[in-house]
Amino acid sequence: MDSCILMPSLLVFAVLSVSIISFIAKFLINLCNNSNQEYIGIHNEQLYTTEKYKALIKIIKEHVNEYYNSPIDRYTIALQCEMHPDYISKVFKSEEGITINKYIQIVRLEKAYHLLLYSDKKIIEVAFDVGYDNLSTFYRHFVKHFKKSPQQIRKEQPDG
Numbered sequence: 001m002d003s004c005i006l007m008p009s010l011l012v013f014a015v016l017s018v019s020i021i022s023f024i025a026k027f028l029i030n031l032c033n034n035s036n037q038e039y040i041g042i043h044n045e046q047l048y049t050t051e052k053y054k055a056l057i058k059i060i061k062e063h064v065n066e067y068y069n070s071p072i073d074r075y076t077i078a079l080q081c082e083m084h085p086d087y088i089s090k091v092f093k094s095e096e097g098i099t100i101n102k103y104i105q106i107v108r109l110e111k112a113y114h115l116l117l118y119s120d121k122k123i124i125e126v127a128f129d130v131g132y133d134n135l136s137t138f139y140r141h142f143v144k145h146f147k148k149s150p151q152q153i154r155k156e157q158p159d160g
Contacts, residue, residue, distance in 0.1 A: 053091050056081065060092055060100065068107045069131045074100045108132065109145045116153045123150045 063077050077100060078085035092100050108130040115126045127138035142150055 053095050056083075056088065056091055057095050060088060061103070064100075064104050064107050068104065068111060069129060071131070071133075072104060104131075105141055106145070109142055112138070112142065112150070113146065113153060116150055117157050123154070126150070 059081055060077055063080055064072065067076075074085045074089050078088050081088055089100055092098075092103070096103065098106075112126050112130045112132075115121055115129060116123070119126070121129065124135055127135050130138075132138040132141075139150065146153065
């Protein structure tokens with residue numbers, strides 16, 4: 001008699017075990033699928049964000065290259081982009097590794113270098129033409145960036 005009672009309980013236990021195992025398997029499969037979908041969603045969002053950042057960086061660089069000889073800074077660029085100055089500064093720094101103001105400075109100095117080599121303009125004219133309003137600041141930045149003075153660059157002029 002005990003064996004008759006024991007058999008149905010083993011059978012019930014076996015059926016329950018299979019049901020539990022099946023439930024756990026389905027749960028794990030769903031968990032994996034959902035995690036994969038979340039990963040894909042996060043990955044797609046990161047791609048979108050990266051593309052959005054690249055577009056913003058491009059706009060900033062184009063603006064600087066067009067208006068480098070005007071009084072520009074992150075605030076004027078932010079107005080142009082219709083975004084907060086802190087936001088564009090953070091994005092630019094994280095993507096480019098330098099600040100917007102440093103980028104403006106580099107563009108101005110590269111333009112000045114070119115003018116010193118290929119024009120007969122006085123150094124003060126070059127400084128003002130590339131957006132500097134203070135000659136001593138221009139000199140300091142120029143020497144720090146190129147490790148040479150504007151006069152030394154002028155001496156390297158192809159025809160001079």
